[in-house]
Amino acid sequence: MTGAPTAAALPPLREVIARHDLIARHSLGQHFLLDANLCRRIALTAGDLGESTVIEIGPGPGGLTRALLLAGARRVVAIEKDARCIAALQELAGPFAGRFELIEGDALEVDVAGLGPPPRRIVANLPYNVATPLLLQWLRQAQAFESLTLMFQKEVADRLLATPRTKAYGRLSVITQWLCEVRPAFTVDRRAFTPPPKVTSSVVVLTPRPQPLAPASFKALEAVTAAAFGQRRKMLRASLRRLDLDLAGLGIDPSARAEELEVPAFCALARALEEKSG
Ligand code: SAM
Numbered sequence: 483m484t485g486a487p488t489a490a491a492l493p494p495l496r497e498v499i500a501r502h503d504l505i506a507r508h509s510l511g512q513h514f515l516l517d518a519n520l521c522r523r524i525a526l527t528a529g530d531l532g533e534s535t536v537i538e539i540g541p542g543p544g545g546l547t548r549a550l551l552l553a554g555a556r557r558v559v560a561i562e563k564d565a566r567c568i569a570a571l572q573e574l575a576g577p578f579a580g581r582f583e584l585i586e587g588d589a590l591e592v593d594v595a596g597l598g599p600p601p602r603r604i605v606a607n608l609p610y611n612v613a614t615p616l617l618l619q620w621l622r623q624a625q626a627f628e629s630l631t632l633m634f635q636k637e638v639a640d641r642l643l644a645t646p647r648t649k650a651y652g653r654l655s656v657i658t659q660w661l662c663e664v665r666p667a668f669t670v671d672r673r674a675f676t677p678p679p680k681v682t683s684s685v686v687v688l689t690p691r692p693q694p695l696a697p698a699s700f701k702a703l704e705a706v707t708a709a710a711f712g713q714r715r716k717m718l719r720a721s722l723r724r725l726d727l728d729l730a731g732l733g734i735d736p737s738a739r740a741e742e743l744e745v746p747a748f749c750a751l752a753r754a755l756e757e758k759s760g
Contacts, residue, residue: 487577489518489552499543502570506677510564511609513675514542520674521549524685527667528605528631531555535598539589539606539616544571546607551578558582559597561589589616595626602626607633610679614638614654622700624661624690631687636669639684651741652714653707656748660695660703662688696749703752710740710748718743727754 495516498504506512515521524546525531532554541547541560544567550558551574558581562568565586574582585592590612595602604620604627613634620630634642637650642658643666644650658664667685672678706725713721718729719736729736732750734743 486554487552489548492548492577493573495543495545495548498570498573502543502566504543504566504570507564509611511540511611511613512542512564513607513610513677513679515545515607515670515674516543516676517674518545518549520670521545522553523668524605524607524631524633525549525553525555527685527687528603529629529687531603533601534628535559535600535602537561537594537597537602537604539594539604540609541571541584542567542607544574546605547571547574547582550605551581555581557598559585561585561587561592561594563588590619594620595623600626601628603628604630604632606631607683610635610638617654618657621657621661624688625692627690629687629689630662631667631685633670633683633685635679636682636684639666639686642686642688646744647741649741652711653704656707656745657700657703658688660698660745660749662690664688694749696746698749698752699756702756703748706748706751706755707740710743710751714740722751725751725755725758727751727758 506514531550533556536550536555536558538547538550538558538560541562547558547560562571568586571584640650641652641654642664644655665687667687670683672682709725710718710721717737717739721740732754734747
């Protein structure tokens with residue numbers, strides 16, 4: 483890209499952090515990635531950014547933001563809740579004029595699909611304290627996005643990727659895999675962050691399916707998975723008793739446990755629940 487800034491033209495990230503006194507706050511899930519190679523690796527994992535509206539959640543001091551812009555993102559729209567980071571991030575508006583937009587606010591309150599034309603890609607080193615609610619919010623409109631390239635704590639990433647009959651398989655696995663293909667990208671050692679979190683992190687790529695795996699409504703699927711996994715050690719006949727569904731009639735063994743059911747079986751339960759409740 484002719485005339486686009488290079489990394490060398492930008493002030494070092496540590497200098498930006500010191501100048502703006504960005505001491506990480508635990509309450510905001512702040513663990514900053516200062517390693518430019520790692521940030522670049524995340525940006526390259528996110529696919530073809532050149533034609534995309536890239537939505538970054540929680541840019542912090544801007545390490546990943548720079549990487550996305552340097553990797554040639556057509557436009558990056560970043561949402562940051564911490565007012566202290568805003569002045570630091572605004573320094574990117576000059577070098578990347580016309581390609582960088584900053585929104586100060588809570589990403590949970592923003593309709594991110596409205597931030598720019600498709601193809602839209604979400605890329606983020608997520609604040610762990612709100613990572614799951616954010617993901618569920620985006621999944622409700624999964625088809626608005628081309629891909630979601632997200633860093634989670636490894637335990638959450640494992641749940642997104644989990645297959646039936648494993649300990650990590652649960653509500654989040656079912657709902658995510660119903661709507662998206664999920665691919666592990668790479669894990670990141672806790673020492674790569676400033677300050678280091680207590681646990682290892684993983685980058686996962688979610689690619690929304692053209693159609694969900696099987697018909698079901700989000701609300702009903704949430705309800706059946708909440709009931710089934712809420713008492714995951716119990717047989718379905720007990721954990722789903724309150725929903726009063728004809729399990730055998732749906733081809734589901736009433737003595738099975740939630741973790742044995744594949745995603746399409748949960749969808750069948752969700753459709754039955756919807757029919758029943760009109
Ligand atoms: N992207 C930066 C990096 O990789 O160094 C920072 C990542 S840090 C794990 C998470 C960031 O999300 C912090 O900058 C934090 O202030 C921000 N954040 C926390 N809660 C948020 C929310 N509800 N909406 C938007 N940003 C939030």
